[in-house]
Amino acid sequence: MADRPRAAGGPGATLPGLSGPLRFLLLCSFLIPLGSFMVLPFMSVFLYERLGMGLGTVGAVLAVASLVQFSGGIFGGALADRIGLRRTMVWALVVRTAGFGCFLLGLRWPPLAVAALVLTCCGAALYLPANKAYLVHGVDDEQRPAFLSAGNAALNAGMAMGPLIAGPFVLSSPGPLFLAVGALFALITAGHARLPAPGDGRRGASAAGQGLLTGVSVLPFAANALAFYLYFHFQHYLAVYAVERASSRFYSVVLLVCFLLVIVVQPLASGVIRGMPYALALALGFAGLAAGLAVLAIGTRPALLAGGALITLGDIVLFLKNDLEALRRSPRSDAVVFGQQRLAAGLGACAAGVLGGQLYGLAQRAGDTSRFWLLAAAQCLLLPPLLLTLRGRTAAPAPADDDMEGTPAADDAHGRVPGR
Template sequence: MAEPAPGAPGLRAALLPLTGPLRFLLLSSFLIPLGSFMVLPFMSVFLHERLGMGLGTVGVVLAAASLVQFSGGLFGGALADRVGLRRTMLWALTVRTAGFLGLLLALRWPSLAVGALVLTCCGAALYLPANKAYLVHGVDDERRPAFLSAGNAALNAGMAVGPLIAGPFVLSAPGWLFASATGLFLAVTVGHARLPDAGGGAPSDEDAPRPGILAGVVALPFAANALAFYLYFHFQHFLAVYAVERASGTFYSLVLLLCFALVIVVQPLASGLIRRMPYGLALTLGFLGMAAGLAVLAAGTRTAILAGAALITLGDIVLFLKNDLEALRRSPRSDAVVFGQQRLAAGLGACASGVLGGQLYGFGERVGNTGSFWLLAAAQCLLLPPVLLTLRRRAARHPRHDDHEGALTPR
């Protein structure tokens, strides 16, 4: 195993000392997606099979919920900046607990289902920016990647385990499932009430103008994050249909487990290297990895699907972490606001992918060649990033007077 570069702390050293509140927050970063993914991945089945919604309606509901969950992070960051990180997390978890309780009640009153789902997504939108900002509060720049990647690893572990626990009970015992998720969120909320305050919510002069929630957006990390999520969600949205058609639902679950395992293991170990990597190199490697993975998927065999999913995940490990780190480094705003802005970028990219990608995949299905969908997505991975970097260089040569210093400076 390679030794850490001089002056770069190893993963274990970077995370120590780990205080009680941070240990609880990392545990919560596992438990919250565990509870969520006991329910949310199966919502299309639940809404259609159990509540009788048409698939068209289900699709619209899930698309709207996803947009709220991602893009609402912008408001979550702004709220944390105003009222504090701990208080924002408490409010978010209260909203999300109410959402899961609403899903439980929807078994008796189905009309509550859509509102309950939206509540859970609103809670997620409010929570994540404050959670990430709390994790890195007071942590120096060299150690931040380790804390962020540890949080991401816990998140992905919960996302991997949740569906495995819940799968047998989604249709046979949804009441037990929703009650368990509600109880889990209630317990986590009580635990958050005992956390010490950390950052945000500083008193302000009422007469002083407050910066808007989009003020201080760093153009390149924001645009690169939107583009990365746009391309990644071609994979996220449409792999299920592609893989199940060629293999089985069980095989698709194994592919997801592989992706989660890679994030859990690789990102924390590579976090220091990703931090030190020049931004242009990180973008190049990340998008090349995605392009290779998407192109491999076009072969359509089980081996190709596994290999393609692994390559895409490795590319995203670099892109998603580096974009957040670069936005934090360059922005004058608080960490919570920066994370909220990056979530907005993710939501815009995911939404665009669903709209455009759905049309392209549907066209490929109609002409009997869905493999071409993945080749077209791979081509976009190669063609769109150079356009982004060209715009970056032009912006660096002609900076606006109100740009934050260094925000568009090439590295």
């Protein structure tokens, strides 16, 4: 093991001799968002211009799809706890491959395009908790930030490249594009079917009797929901604001810079973030969000770039630390914990869509949309202190089962699983 590669996770952090399955999983962490983001970012334009749906209908479809993709992760985590990580990933990819196949049929019958979008989002919801849990299975606590950051870097690289590759073809040649993406997902599914089972599904029938939110770490759950709520002010409404003041091309540049920051900075900072006290991480993360949102209110091109960068840096700290803290505090399996955190993300993103939309509309009617960003920045300062009331709280675990004594599940319920 002397030649194990160094990881960009802070001083002394390493990725210990990545096995073939983990290398494949990291490659797929790039290929899956690459394929997905060759299609999904263009859905509003595709449904509106190519299939002739009304904007109100398009908005409703995208809202439902987003909620399914994020909040459905809690069912993905529960499924992985019941049938295992590998089998869950395979079934999730089968669903997603079928979704991209339905996009082809949707070119002739638009309702199938809506079904295709929902299917792909269901597949994503099922896949991600199992993917993250497989990536950190058997990894000790010191190494988890490096592994999670490597996966996040691959994810963001795929998200950044997908739109650049597919942009010229979505409206002009959608059929070949959907066919190519569907074929890519079919190959990825076949590869996942050959992965070794990582000794998962260790809770068996006992896990099946637990509620979806049993053992949830209340503070990391609430902090994640709040972080996504505030971040999605930026995600949902920057496009309208930036195109109005610059151009759609410049908006793409801002997003590319944000993706690159996650790819480069999060792996480098993962070790520091892991060792950071949770209260300090929350303070720094929300302060970064507040600063970035306030800078956006200036409205110039440099301000758009700087604001996006500050928001991304804040989220790099918040999203990783919340996941690590949830894993540390919860007695549940990794897959269930990641699913619970995805539910929090979905609730936050949905709230941003509903409440943020109303606030942006008010600012727009008042003739000054910069006020929207200042109000969002103020929320970054006023809302996080409410999290202090949740400190140390965790939902009650399921009742202990005498038959579980001495088993890995029993050890986990008492907080003694290695690497937790």
